[in-house]
Amino acid sequence: MRRLALALALIPLPALAEFFTLKGHGGPIMGIATAPDGRIATASFDNSVGLWTGQNPEWLEGHEAAVNSVTFNGTAIYSAGDDFTLRRWPGGDVVGRHKGKIVGLAASKTHIATASWDGTIGLWPMDGSRPIQLGPTGSGVNAVVFSADGTQLYSAGADGTLRVWDVGSGQETDRLIEHGFGINELVLNSQDGWIAYGAVDGVTRILDLTTGDVRDFSLDRRPILALALSPDRSKLAVGDGQGYIMMIDTTGWRIVQDFRATLRGPVWALAFSEDGQNLHAGGIDEAMYSWPVTSLGEQSQMAATEPSFLKNPEEMGNGERQFARKCSICHSLTPAGQRRAGPTLHGIFGREAGTLPGYFYSDTLQDSDIVWNEETINALFDEGPDHYIPGSKMPMQRITQAQDRIDLIAFLRRTTAPED
Ligand code: HEC
Structure with a gap:
C-alpha cells in the first residue's frame, strides 16, 4: 500500500x-x-x-x-x-x-x-x-x-x-x-x-x-x-x-x-x-x-455522473433513504472508507466512540465513554449530536420520527457489519 x-x-x-x-x-x-x-x-x-x-x-x-x-x-x-x-x-x-x-x-x-x-x-x-x-x-x-x-x-x-x-x-x-x-x-x-x-x-x-x-x-x-x-x-x-x-x-x-x-x-x-x-x-x-x-468547454464537465446519494430514492427502503439523504455526504460504509468529513461507519456497532484509527476526532468524542449500538445511535439522533455529545464535530441534526430512526439503524446494522 x-x-x-x-x-x-x-x-x-x-x-x-x-x-x-x-x-x-x-x-x-x-x-x-x-x-x-x-x-x-x-x-x-x-x-x-x-x-x-x-x-x-x-x-x-x-x-x-x-x-x-x-x-x-x-x-x-x-x-x-x-x-x-x-x-x-x-x-x-x-x-x-x-x-x-x-x-x-x-x-x-x-x-x-x-x-x-x-x-x-x-x-x-x-x-x-x-x-x-x-x-x-x-x-x-x-x-x-x-x-x-x-x-x-x-x-x-x-x-x-x-x-x-x-x-x-x-x-x-x-x-x-x-x-x-x-x-x-x-x-x-x-x-x-x-x-x-x-x-x-x-x-x-x-x-x-x-x-x-x-x-x-x-x-x-x-x-x-x-x-x-x-x-x-x-x-x-x-x-x-x-x-x-x-x-x-x-x-x-x-x-x-x-x-x-x-x-x-x-x-x-x-x-x-x-x-x-x-x-x-x-x-x-x-x-x-x-x-x-x-x-475551455471542449473537455469533460464536472459532476457529469450521478453520485450514489442521488440514486433513485423510490427504489430505496426508508432506512437507506435516510442514510443517503442525511449521512452519506459525510460518512461511507466501507472498510477502506472513502475520505469524508466524518469517519467510516463500517464496524460501528460495538465500537467505542472516537476510536477508529487514522480518523481525526474531536477531543470530546475521543474522551467520551459511549459505545455505539442501537440505543446510543438512536439517542444521538433523537436528541441531536449538539445535545447528546456537546462539543463534538457532528453537525446539529435531529431525526424526529421514531420510525425513521428505527429504519436507519436497521439499515446501518446490515451495511456496516464487518465480514468474518
Ligand atoms: C456534515 C457532516 C456529517 C453528517 C451529515 C453526519 N455526520 Fe456523523 N459524524 C460527522 C463527524 C465530523 C463525526 C466525528 C465527530 C467528532 O469527532 O466529534 C461524526 C461521527 C459520527 C459517529 C461516531 C463515529 C465514531 O467512530 O465514534 C456516528 C455513529 C455518526 N457520526 C453517525 C451519523 C449518522 C447515522 C448520520 C446520518 C443520520 C450522520 N452521522 C451524519 C459528520 C457528519
Whole structure:
C-alpha cells in the first residue's frame, strides 16, 4: 500500500495546457489556491485541505468542519472554515479564531485577513503580534483583498457594501459601492486600477478605482460564487450558482467564453495555474477539474455522473433513504472508507466512540465513554449530536420520527457489519 502511495506521489502533475483532474477528496471543493512553485491546495467540505504536488496529495487535517478557503504565503499555507478557525500549515495550529464561519482569506507580506460571518474582519500579523479586528460591520463579511502594497484592505459583505480599510489604524476609510444585494466575491487588480465584484443577484461588475466608472458583465445567472484573475491580468473568470463559467477578456472588455462547467450544482472555487495556461475549478464534485484556457468547454464537465446519494430514492427502503439523504455526504460504509468529513461507519456497532484509527476526532468524542449500538445511535439522533455529545464535530441534526430512526439503524446494522 505504502509503495503504491509513493509511486502515485511521484507521478507529477500533468504538464499544464492539458486537461486533468485531482481526485481524493470526499466532499465538494470550496476553495483552491496555487503557489509559484506549482503546488495546488484544495479546501473541502470533507474538513481537509489537499496539498498537491502529484496525483497523491498530502492531507492537512485538523479543521473540525468544512474548509472554505485556503491560501499560500511563502512556505506556509493558511486555511479557514466553518469551525471558525484560521489555521497555519504545516502543523495546523490555530492562529486565529472568529465567532462565526470564516468564508474568505487574503494574504499580504505581513498579515492574513479573514472574512467572517460574525460581521468582522480579522487581521492576523504573521509575526504573531496582536491581531486587529476590523468592524463589526453589521453583517456577514464574505470576501477580503489586500492592496498590492498591503496598506489597504477591501472587504465585501452581505449588506452589499464594498469598504476600504486602513491596515495600520484598523479604520474604515471609504465605501466604494452600496449594492442592493450581498457581494460574495472580490478580485483586485492594483496594477491596472480596478476591482471586480460578484454578487448574490448575479451581478458581475468592474469598478475603475481612478475614474469610478463601472462596467457590467451580468448575465441572468445567480449567485456569483467565484472570481479569478489570470496572472497576466488579461482574463477574469467568473463562476456562478448555476454551474457556468464566464471568461472576460480584460484587455478588450468583452466576454470571450461562457460554458457550462458542471452538470450539477454551483461553481464554488476558481483559480488560474501559475503560468495562466489552465483554469482550476471546484464544485459539488469530489474532484478538482483543470481545463486548458484555450479549450475551455471542449473537455469533460464536472459532476457529469450521478453520485450514489442521488440514486433513485423510490427504489430505496426508508432506512437507506435516510442514510443517503442525511449521512452519506459525510460518512461511507466501507472498510477502506472513502475520505469524508466524518469517519467510516463500517464496524460501528460495538465500537467505542472516537476510536477508529487514522480518523481525526474531536477531543470530546475521543474522551467520551459511549459505545455505539442501537440505543446510543438512536439517542444521538433523537436528541441531536449538539445535545447528546456537546462539543463534538457532528453537525446539529435531529431525526424526529421514531420510525425513521428505527429504519436507519436497521439499515446501518446490515451495511456496516464487518465480514468474518
Ligand atoms: C456534515 C457532516 C456529517 C453528517 C451529515 C453526519 N455526520 Fe456523523 N459524524 C460527522 C463527524 C465530523 C463525526 C466525528 C465527530 C467528532 O469527532 O466529534 C461524526 C461521527 C459520527 C459517529 C461516531 C463515529 C465514531 O467512530 O465514534 C456516528 C455513529 C455518526 N457520526 C453517525 C451519523 C449518522 C447515522 C448520520 C446520518 C443520520 C450522520 N452521522 C451524519 C459528520 C457528519
